[in-house]
Amino acid sequence: MGTFTGLRIGLSSLQSQQAAIEVTSGNVANVNTPGYHRRRVVMSESPTTPGGVAVVDVTRIKSNYLYARIEAAEAEKAAAQVSSEIMQQVEFILGATPDKSLSSILDRFFNALRELSAKPEDPSLRTVVVETGRDVAAAFNSLHSALSELQKSLGAQADQLVEQALKSARTAAEANAKAAQAGSKHPELADRRDQALRELAQVLGTKSSPDGSAAFIGGTSIVQDGWLREFGLTYSADGTQLIWLESGEAVQNVKGSLGETLRLRNEVLPAYIKQLDDLALSFANAVNELHKQGIDLDGNAGSELFFASTAADIRINPDIASSPRKLAVSESGAPGDGGIARRIADLADTVGEQYRTMLGRLGAEVRASRERAELAETSLQTLTVQEQSVSGVSLDEELSNLIQFQRAYEAAARIVSISNELALTILRMAES
Numbered sequence: 001m002g003t004f005t006g007l008r009i010g011l012s013s014l015q016s017q018q019a020a021i022e023v024t025s026g027n028v029a030n031v032n033t034p035g036y037h038r039r040r041v042v043m044s045e046s047p048t049t050p051g052g053v054a055v056v057d058v059t060r061i062k063s064n065y066l067y068a069r070i071e072a073a074e075a076e077k078a079a080a081q082v083s084s085e086i087m088q089q090v091e092f093i094l095g096a097t098p099d100k101s102l103s104s105i106l107d108r109f110f111n112a113l114r115e116l117s118a119k120p121e122d123p124s125l126r127t128v129v130v131e132t133g134r135d136v137a138a139a140f141n142s143l144h145s146a147l148s149e150l151q152k153s154l155g156a157q158a159d160q161l162v163e164q165a166l167k168s169a170r171t172a173a174e175a176n177a178k179a180a181q182a183g184s185k186h187p188e189l190a191d192r193r194d195q196a197l198r199e200l201a202q203v204l205g206t207k208s209s210p211d212g213s214a215a216f217i218g219g220t221s222i223v224q225d226g227w228l229r230e231f232g233l234t235y236s237a238d239g240t241q242l243i244w245l246e247s248g249e250a251v252q253n254v255k256g257s258l259g260e261t262l263r264l265r266n267e268v269l270p271a272y273i274k275q276l277d278d279l280a281l282s283f284a285n286a287v288n289e290l291h292k293q294g295i296d297l298d299g300n301a302g303s304e305l306f307f308a309s310t311a312a313d314i315r316i317n318p319d320i321a322s323s324p325r326k327l328a329v330s331e332s333g334a335p336g337d338g339g340i341a342r343r344i345a346d347l348a349d350t351v352g353e354q355y356r357t358m359l360g361r362l363g364a365e366v367r368a369s370r371e372r373a374e375l376a377e378t379s380l381q382t383l384t385v386q387e388q389s390v391s392g393v394s395l396d397e398e399l400s401n402l403i404q405f406q407r408a409y410e411a412a413a414r415i416v417s418i419s420n421e422l423a424l425t426i427l428r429m430a431e432s
Contacts, residue, residue, distance in 0.1 A: 005050070007419035012052035013412035016043055019055045020405040024398050031393040035195035037062050038393045039187055060187045064210040066387045067194070073380040074198055075205035079260035080373040086154070086264050087369045090272060091362055093146045103355055105139045106283075108132045110348035116329055117338030117345060121297065126324035129341075133316045137306065140280045144311040147273050154265035158240055161258040162233055165203040169215070169228050171196035176213055177226030197223070205255025218252030220244075239266030273311075275358050280311035283351050287344055294328030294340035302328025302340070 020041040030036040037060040046052035095101060109132040116125040175193035182189060190212060197208045197215055206215045206222060215223040222229050230245040240262055242251040254262065284306040294302040303326070308314035320326045331339035 006422075007416060008049045009052045010412050010415035010419055012046050012049050012054060014409060014416060016041075016053045016055050017405050017409035017412055019058075021402065021409065023058055024402045024405060027393045027398045028395065028402075031395060031398075035191050035198070036393070037187070037191055037194075037391045038398075058187060060190055061391050062194075063387065063390045066383060066390060068207065068210075070380070070383045070387060071198060071201040071207060072205075073376065073383050074202045075256040077373070077376040077380045078202040078257035079205070079255060080369065080376040082257050082260040083264065083369040084366075084373040086150070086268075087362075087366045089150055090147070090269070091366045093143060093150065094272070094276075094362060095359060102136075102139050102143060103352065105132070105135050106351060106355070107348065109136050110345045110351075113329070113341045114345040116327075117341035120329050120336065120338035120341060123324065126327050129327060130316065130321050130324050133305065134321065136283075137314045137316055140276070140311040140314045143276055144273065144280075147269060147276065148312075151265055151269040151273070154261050154269065155235075155240055158233060158258060158261050158265065161203050161261060162231070162242070165200055165258065166231070168196045168200040168203070169223050172200065172212075172215065172223050173226050173228040176223070180225065201256060203256045203258050205253070205259055217254065220252070272358075272362070277310045277312075279351075279354055279358065280308055280314045282354060283347075284308040284314055286347050286350070290340055290344050290347075291328055293331070295330045295333040296328045297325040299333055300326070300328070302326075 020043070023039045023041050027038045040059050040061060041055055042057040042059055043053050044056045046054040048054075109129070112125070112128045112132045116122065116129055119125055172193045175189045175196065179186065179189040179193065193212050194208075197206070197212060200206050200215060200222070201208070204217050204222070206217045208215045208223075213225050214221050220229070222231070231242055231251055232245050234241050234243050234248075242254050242258065242262065243249060244251060284304075287306060288304045291302045291305040296302060303317060303319070305317055305320060305327075306314055307317060327341075329339075329341035329344075330337040
């Protein structure tokens with residue numbers, strides 16, 4: 001082995017150790033960077049310098065198995081959080097505060113009728129019945145409006161999530177295209193792509209290929225290398241749906257935050273609105289059936305006390321509201337007879353039970369959604385800890401590597417220095 005060969009070996013080592021120090025420094029610098037995977041320099045014997053060394057690759061440390069599980073966990077956590085937040089809002093709307101809930105307003109109406117049954121000719125008590133009847137109708141109207149507004153807001157939320165998903169998909173496709181040109185020498189592109197794919201999974205519940213070059217939803221590719229399949233929302237009487245723009249077909253198996261948002265908007269909120277409508281109609285029909293059997297203070301037969309087709313439009317009969325004398329609370333028309341008022345007041349248990357059943361079912365759903373969110377959060381945290389143990393940066397380990405590479409660099413520098421001195425000595429000998 002010649003002197004100049006030793007010099008070339010030392011130089012190759014200097015370059016390789018310098019590269020390793022730079023990569024290790026990058027790991028330390030990005031210890032708190034979200035989505036960062038630590039890098040490792042892969043060295044091999046130099047193919048051009050016998051005995052020398054060369055950097056053949058800079059690899060990202062990644063567990064495809066853990067990444068796939070984290071994608072699924074991210075989607076579940078995002079969906080569970082949306083469900084928990086919206087169900088708590090529904091619970092607040094329908095439960096409200098004890099003194100302003102539909103239950104308390106209904107109680108005041110039935111109590112007013114019970115008081116009127118004892119003094120059916122009292123004009124002030126008749127006015128109280130009319131006013132509390134107005135309150136009941138207004139409460140139904142308000143609850144229906146609040147649930148409808150919440151459903152509408154989910155549409156706006158879905159629009160935002162689609163834009164977010166499109167942005168993530170575009171970022172992943174662009175990173176794939178650039179990575180194809182740059183190769184593995186730019187692992188930051190792979191990090192950017194993986195972070196975008198994880199964000200895409202949160203919104204749509206997508207699954208990516210092990211190498212990150214593709215993402216799928218319902219068996220259909222949404223990202224493939226540098227290509228993106230465009231998607232968007234469509235609105236119809238049947239609800240809001242995610243579709244492929246090129247074909248107009250529905251995107252299948254949508255999960256994540258968008259999938260849950262669409263489920264809540266298309267299924268859950270309409271179901272609670274229908275339950276509220278059914279309750280309003282049941283209440284109005286039951287009261288009207290009895291009221292039409294009664295006789296008012298002028299000896300006339302009773303009419304409908306409430307007009308209703310849904311909870312949104314239920315209202316008290318304006319003729320009765322303007323003239324409480326038309327409240328038909330007497331069975332016989334005889335003075336002091338408040339039998340109809342008493343029979344309407346006795347509906348309190350039936351109507352109250354129907355309302356409590358609805359709230360009980362809602363409470364169970366709220367608890368289930370909250371427990372689901374807590375479980376999803378715990379599961380994701382566990383997987384994240386496991387992933388960090390594989391792909392995350394350990395400062396202790398990196399500092400140890402840094403010392404190792406630094407010493408190797410110093411040794412290589414010494415080799416270069418000695419080889420250089422030997423070469424100069426040989427040159428001086430040749431000249432003399």
